[in-house]
Amino acid sequence: MNRPNSKISPLVIAWLGLLVLTLVSLVLGNRFGHASWMPLPVAAIIWIKGTVVSSYFIESNGAHPLIAWIVRAFIAFVPAVLVLFALFGR
Amino acid sequence: MMMETSYFPQAPAKSVGRIPGSKGMWVGITCEFVEFTLMFLVYFVARFNYPEAFKKGPEAIWTTAGAINTVLMVTSSFFIACSVAAMRAGSMHRSWLWLITAIVTALGYPLMKFYEVGWNLAHGIHGSAGIFFTVYYYLTFNHLVHACWGILGMCWVLVRMSTHAYSAEQHDGLEALASYWHATDIIWLMIFPLFYVLA
Numbered sequence: 001m002n003r004p005n006s007k008i009s010p011l012v013i014a015w016l017g018l019l020v021l022t023l024v025s026l027v028l029g030n031r032f033g034h035a036s037w038m039p040l041p042v043a044a045i046i047w048i049k050g051t052v053v054s055s056y057f058i059e060s061n062g063a064h065p066l067i068a069w070i071v072r073a074f075i076a077f078v079p080a081v082l083v084l085f086a087l088f089g090r
Numbered sequence: 091m092m093m094e095t096s097y098f099p100q101a102p103a104k105s106v107g108r109i110p111g112s113k114g115m116w117v118g119i120t121c122e123f124v125e126f127t128l129m130f131l132v133y134f135v136a137r138f139n140y141p142e143a144f145k146k147g148p149e150a151i152w153t154t155a156g157a158i159n160t161v162l163m164v165t166s167s168f169f170i171a172c173s174v175a176a177m178r179a180g181s182m183h184r185s186w187l188w189l190i191t192a193i194v195t196a197l198g199y200p201l202m203k204f205y206e207v208g209w210n211l212a213h214g215i216h217g218s219a220g221i222f223f224t225v226y227y228y229l230t231f232n233h234l235v236h237a238c239w240g241i242l243g244m245c246w247v248l249v250r251m252s253t254h255a256y257s258a259e260q261h262d263g264l265e266a267l268a269s270y271w272h273a274t275d276i277i278w279l280m281i282f283p284l285f286y287v288l289a
Contacts, residue, residue: 004108004178005175005178006176006178006179007175007179008175008176011168011171011172011175012168015164015165018279019164022157022160022161022164025282025283025287026153026157026287028287029148029283029287029288029289033148033287033288034145034289042283042287042288045283046279046280046283049276049279050276050280053167053272053276053279056171057167057168057171057272057275058110058269058272058273059110062107062108063107063109063110064106064107064108065106065107067107067109067110068107070116070119070120070123071276074123074126074127074276075276077127077130078130078280078284081134082288085134085138089138089141
């Protein structure tokens with residue numbers, strides 16, 4: 001079981017990562033907003049951001065398995081449907 | 091008479107993991123996830139049936155407002171995580187300061203939403219302006235309500251912290267509220283690209 005974190009530095013790295021990913025998604029949307037493949041990188045960014053928040057802020061990796069699975073399932077839902085849209089959407 | 095003895099080796103204790111905050115809060119967070127899963131389903135059904143409306147919609151709304159709200163949500167989430175980390179390290183005063191910073195940053199979210207709705211209405215974007223905007227208001231207003239609950243919760247935790255209700259060993263209330271705010275942050279991180287990025 002992971003010990004709860006009491007250091008600020010991993011949180012700073014996670015926060016900066018989230019800001020960079022937000023910037024990347026804005027640039028992607030601005031340049032390729034209408035491209036048919038756009039749901040794929042957007043799905044990847046949503047999943048990575050959700051995983052960063054759940055791992056570093058909620059610390060779901062050391063949480064009760066049921067909590068970890070609920071968070072994981074929720075984070076995967078929207079990206080999974082976006083991938084389906086990219087493959088089969090109109 | 092011989093006593094029959096049997097030896098049952100004890101299974102090693104299973105690591106079940108900790109509950110960040112409290113069980114009650116995680117029941118609430120699960121309900122929040124279920125609620126938003128249904129709302130995202132509404133979004134996807136609408137997007138599937140009206141692809142043109144969802145292609146043009148993001149061009150009409152104020153992307154900068156969405157980006158600022160994302161920065162505010164992510165940053166307040168970071169500050170409250172720092173507050174929990176400082177409390178664990180035994181620094182009550184630093185934890186209190188991080189929490190104040192989280193509240194001030196989080197308050198920027200409803201304020202920015204207020205300006206965004208004003209901008210929308212000035213540009214003729216109201217709830218019945220089309221299917222995209224109906225779903226956009228439906229999801230973002232629901233998220234705003236959840237965020238307002240979170241901000242009220244932060245204020246309550248601040249009062250409790252000011253009366254020394256928490257310590258390095260026992261701060262379940264702070265951690266429960268932090269978990270709720272992080273969950274609300276995750277939901278916004280999904281709403282933002284669906285409405286402001288993906289055309």
